[in-house]
Amino acid sequence: MIVVENLYFTYAPQGDYVLKNINLEIGEGELIAIMGDNGAGKTTLVKHFNGLLKPTLGRVYVDDVDTRDVPISELSRKVGMIFQYPEKMFFSERVWDEVAFALRNFGYDEASINRLVQKILNIFWLWKYRDSSPFILSGGEQRRLAIASVLVWNPKYVVMDEPTAGQDAVQREILLQIINMMVSQGKTVILVTHDVEFVAEIRPRVILMSNGEVVYDGEATRLFRNPGILESAGLTQPILFKLESRLRDQGLIEGGFNTIDEAAKKIISLLGDERL
Amino acid sequence: MMRNIHELFKYESLNTPLHHIDPRSKLATIFIYLVLTIILSDIMHLLIILIIILSQLAIGRALRKFAKGLLTLTPFLVLILILNYLSLGSVSASLVPVFRFLLFLAIMDLFFLTTDPDDFALTLESLRLPLTVSLSFSLALRFIPTMAEQVNEIVEAQLSRGLKLDQGNFFARIRKYVPILIPIIILSIKRSIEVAESLEIRGVDPNIKRIHYVALKLSMRDIVYFLVNLGLVIVVYLASSYISSESLIALLHFSKI
Structure with a gap:
């Protein structure tokens, strides 16, 4: 469990707080989206989870360990962090070495490294590229490689910063599969994003941030039916929910729909009614 | 360690006399100080130049920034000291390159911390550089x-x-x-x-002739600033051949006896 207690954070000693009085509990196996517009403090918050940043005031505990007491390298074994545009960090000549880098840092023996790298490259459809340069891969493959090079050490918590940034529709679909896979493995997955459409597809618990504060913490569906809070945090409703509120405003539907399929059925039945 | 290196040369717009000096005058000034730093190799002389530069940095309210940047570069200074000690075998002789490095930094800071990057670009163009x-x-x-x-x-x-x-x-x-x-x-x-x-x-x-929205103008103050510094440089240079740290140590010894 990750517990955040009265967290305040400032980059400069006398500067303004970029995180203000954050209190959170993130349980095991949860799927969470931390949302908010640019500068809301999302990335700053998640950097506290693996100790890259230490609280100015308050505490952050990862499995009851105070993040101030342990080095980043130790926390990172539990909390895997996948940064925005993670392919920027590639430096190896071979895909294999890129994935093995972290395992070597964490002191795995060669036999385990071979086994783990082979396994993860196969899962991520990258085995055939094992001896190629990471830089010849396509954008989507590079993103997958970057994710694989973190998941390879099997961290219990996985933080993904803006995973959908710069990814096309097919890659988003693959990303969804990867996230589902992680959740089914019992991992805690924390997504940092302002991509409402992506969040609407996975419906996680949403922690909404604005100006360094948590303004909403709860179900995604309930949040998306509340355009007021969304707009105050610089976000807009996903298309599905916009459609829903338009139809509801016209008195055409009651309640709402949860999936595109449900929406399609409702609309078809509405059309059917008119034809009668 | 690498995180703060850029602070060394980051300009901050302040209202100090040094910020208002024409960049060309400043550029000429740091040039003569750099030459002097290369010519002189006695610690005491370098120290005197350092004091002059630091007092100017203080006028430009850039001293704290310089100190901060210096702190991040301390490992490099130690490295220079060690490497020189290994090849020269004397601490006092290996301190000279350390001091020179320090002075280079201070002199560069004197220009870059008090000169708007845009003005710097204008300066380079006014020097007829392509x-x-x-x-x-x-x-x-x-x-x-x-x-x-x-x-x-x-x-x-x-x-x-x-x-x-x-x-x-x-x-x-x-x-x-x-x-x-x-x-x-x-x-x-x-x-x-x-x-x-x-x-x-x-x-x-690059092949078209450009005109500028803002033009640099040299005022009396800019000329005086350069001439004062030129005077200082000449005085330090002339004095350096009469007084050195060795002669000073000898003098101290002499006075003890």
Whole structure:
């Protein structure tokens, strides 16, 4: 469990707080989206989870360990962090070495490294590229490689910063599969994003941030039916929910729909009614 | 450690006399100080120049920034000291290159911390340097903070992959910078191509004569600033052949007896 207690954070000693009085509990196996517009403090918050940043005031505990007491390298074994545009960090000549880098840092023996790298490259459809340069891969493959090079050490918590940034529709679909896979493995997955459409597809618990504060913490569906809070945090409703509120405003539907399929059925039945 | 290096040359717009001096006058001034630093090799003389530069940095309210930058570079200063000691075998002789390095930094800071990057670009152009040279120079300066941000990002990403920068012996530590340096080099090359393209689509053409919206004007104050510094440099240079740290030590010995 990750517990955040009265967290305040400032980059400069006398500067303004970029995180203000954050209190959170993130349980095991949860799927969470931390949302908010640019500068809301999302990335700053998640950097506290693996100790890259230490609280100015308050505490952050990862499995009851105070993040101030342990080095980043130790926390990172539990909390895997996948940064925005993670392919920027590639430096190896071979895909294999890129994935093995972290395992070597964490002191795995060669036999385990071979086994783990082979396994993860196969899962991520990258085995055939094992001896190629990471830089010849396509954008989507590079993103997958970057994710694989973190998941390879099997961290219990996985933080993904803006995973959908710069990814096309097919890659988003693959990303969804990867996230589902992680959740089914019992991992805690924390997504940092302002991509409402992506969040609407996975419906996680949403922690909404604005100006360094948590303004909403709860179900995604309930949040998306509340355009007021969304707009105050610089976000807009996903298309599905916009459609829903338009139809509801016209008195055409009651309640709402949860999936595109449900929406399609409702609309078809509405059309059917008119034809009668 | 690498995170604050860019602070060394980051300009801050302040209202001090030094900020208002014409950049050309400042450039000429730091040039003569740099020459003096290279000519002189006695610690005492270098110390005197340092005091002059530091007092000017104080006037430009840039002393704190200089000190901060210096702190991040302390490992390099120690490295210079050790390497020189290994080859020269004397502490006092190996202190000279350390002091020179320190002075170079201070002198560069005197210019860059008090000169608007835009004015710097104008200065280079007023020196009749080709646009390709002056533009690349001022762009390089402009991109230092951007690059520092990128370094920070990459360091954080690699730390999150278990990289331990502060472990192992000297050579092991240097090798640990490979996962940071390679991405930075690659990103810099990519960005330079992007910048070049964006300059081209905005009509930058080195073969066309440019005119400027803001023109630099040399005032009496700028000339006086340079002449005062020139005077100081000449005095230090002339005095250096009469007084050295050795003669001072000898004098101290003499007075003890």
